Amino acid sequence: MKALSFDTLDEVKRYLGEKPSSRGLVLFASAAAVRELSPHAPANAVLCSTKGEYTPKGYRNGVVSGFEYDADIADIVEILHPPVLSGDNLKASYHKMEDNVNAFLLLLCDGRAAMEETILSSLYFIDQEFKVLGGSAADDESGETYLYIGSRRVRNLGIFFNLTVRTALIKENIYVPTGTKLLVTEADVFGRTVYSFNGRPAAEEYARVLDVEEDLLAGHFLSNPLGKRYEDDLIIASPMVINPDKSITFYSQLMPSTYLEVLSAADPLVVLEQTLREIPFKPAFVLNINCTLRDRLFLRDGLWGGFDDKMIGFCGNTAGFISYGEQYYKKHANQTMVLLLVG
Numbered sequence: 001m002k003a004l005s006f007d008t009l010d011e012v013k014r015y016l017g018e019k020p021s022s023r024g025l026v027l028f029a030s031a032a033a034v035r036e037l038s039p040h041a042p043a044n045a046v047l048c049s050t051k052g053e054y055t056p057k058g059y060r061n062g063v064v065s066g067f068e069y070d071a072d073i074a075d076i077v078e079i080l081h082p083p084v085l086s087g088d089n090l091k092a093s094y095h096k097m098e099d100n101v102n103a104f105l106l107l108l109c110d111g112r113a114a115m116e117e118t119i120l121s122s123l124y125f126i127d128q129e130f131k132v133l134g135g136s137a138a139d140d141e142s143g144e145t146y147l148y149i150g151s152r153r154v155r156n157l158g159i160f161f162n163l164t165v166r167t168a169l170i171k172e173n174i175y176v177p178t179g180t181k182l183l184v185t186e187a188d189v190f191g192r193t194v195y196s197f198n199g200r201p202a203a204e205e206y207a208r209v210l211d212v213e214e215d216l217l218a219g220h221f222l223s224n225p226l227g228k229r230y231e232d233d234l235i236i237a238s239p240m241v242i243n244p245d246k247s248i249t250f251y252s253q254l255m256p257s258t259y260l261e262v263l264s265a266a267d268p269l270v271v272l273e274q275t276l277r278e279i280p281f282k283p284a285f286v287l288n289i290n291c292t293l294r295d296r297l298f299l300r301d302g303l304w305g306g307f308d309d310k311m312i313g314f315c316g317n318t319a320g321f322i323s324y325g326e327q328y329y330k331k332h333a334n335q336t337m338v339l340l341l342v343g
Contacts, residue, residue: 001285001342003319005055006064009036016040024074026106026159027066028053028321031140037064038148044071046157048108049146051138051292052322058308059298067287067319073163076149079107079156081115083122090158091125097162098127104167104340106159106287107134110145111324114192116332117253119156123330131169132330133338134158135289135323145324165284166343171328171336172275173234174294175225175263180209182226187256192240193249197260201246206239209262218242222297225335227261228254236263238293238334251293251325251334268298269306275339276314283341286311288320293335295322 004027006012012027017040019025024044029037031049041047053065075093080086097103105126109116116136126132137145147154182205186195197205207214210224218241227234237260238251254260288311298304312318326336 001067001069003056003285003317004066004068005057005060005319009033009064012037012064013040016042016045022071024069024071025066027064028319029064030062031138031144031146033064034146034148038146038151038153041148041150043150044076045150046076046108046159047146047148048321049137049139050321050323052295054288054290054318054320054322056312056316056318058312059304065319065321067285069161073161075160077158077160078149078154079119079158081155083115083119083156087122090123093160094126094130097160098130100162102163102165102167104131104133104161104163104169106161107132107156107327108147108158109134109136109156109327110147111136112139112143112145113155115156116325116327120327120330120332128329131167132327133169133289133340134327135321135338136325138292138322138324163342166281168280168341169328170275170279170339170341171333172271172339173236173336174266174268174271175227175236175335176266177227177234177261178264180262181259182206182209182262184254184256184258184260187254189253189255191249192251192253193243193247194254195245195247202248203242203246206248222293222300223265225263227263228258229261230331234261235331235333236335252332265297268303269310272307272310276310279341281341281343283315283343284317285342286315286318287340288318289323289326289338290320291326291335291337292322292324294337
């Protein structure tokens, strides 16, 4: 796999016109760029709208990033709405490579549709150890996300990669538990809205446990999201907005009668050093998906430069994007980085 980066759309159009049919392609760009590029995209190209791009030179905004690969190692599958309608096609692609420990599925989902959990639950036939990663496409000012297979717009898609070289999937979490928990006592699961924690209005109780004024609570969302515990794993659930009735809408589903851990931020650059140290092999390619909320935090605190130094120093053949949510195996997370490593 080879990382790609383009500064102008004219460069991309020339590249698309010259690209041999034996090469598959995934490109990440702004919504406006994806719309303009889509008429020029060949059938084995995938386009995804983003909130920022990751390139061999590090984090950028307003460029086009992506990667190319041998087309014969991948199956591109459109995921319809509802996802169950695509079950046969997804199963057929999965069964071609289910016994390959280096195979994986890359999911690209509509980040405005709140369907990530539904898509993941439709993959019930995929083994728990089979690698699944993904990111949710971002919108533009009109509120639309854009995903294309060639010149055809789709709502969601998956790409099954049947690699023969070693692969690994890593999730990085820069938040740690504070020791305080909140019990979800009333929630609309599919609406991703919590009405009460510990039997009290959600915003009121969230502010109380953080010891902040309720009208200042939204300003603490980046620093103090909530965590869902799955055995030894912690999946971040990020608050999106406080509603007039003091309920809180999140970027992922939360179930009633479950405990959530209140989190605080660790030093992101120290965490990244630890993440890179624990990677089991030196990769030849890295796909890097970062949440838009991590992006906001990194921009606020001036962290991207230090992050890039460490990440690009680790592997310069790196591509990725800023997403509206991350998929890691069969979990949908927020405020997270997911790395695919290819040997």
